[in-house]
Amino acid sequence: MLTFICYPKCTTCQKAQKWLDDNKLQYAFRDIKETKPTLEELTAWQEKSGLPLKKFFNTSGLLYRSLELKDKLPAMSEEEMLALLSTDGMLVKRPILVSSDFVLVGFKPEEWSAKLLP
Secondary structure, eight states: OEEEEEOTTOHHHHHHHHHHHHTTOOEEEEETTTSOOOHHHHHHHHHHHTOOGGGGBOTTSHHHHHTTHHHHGGGSOHHHHHHHHTTOGGGBOSOEEEOSSOEEESOOHHHHHHHHOO
């Protein structure tokens, strides 16, 4: 079963959800603002995604900018980054699609098609 983690007001998340629905894929829906990711979830997702941790930050978000993370991230350890990401779902890039064998971060239709469609 897929878990679709998003912020419902985000237009990219809305496009991703429409893509899932159009392709008749079943998923559990989770609002990232209502149920923020835990440190354990973020750690597991990062390992399963194969992406560097900085790719999990929502760099276009207001919170990211107000905390001046562009300048601070390079000096932070992975543990510090994970701890920070787990404090607020709005810091996390979305949507995130979690399956038992992979994690996709952000919506790239080609990447999603390659992983999910026969």
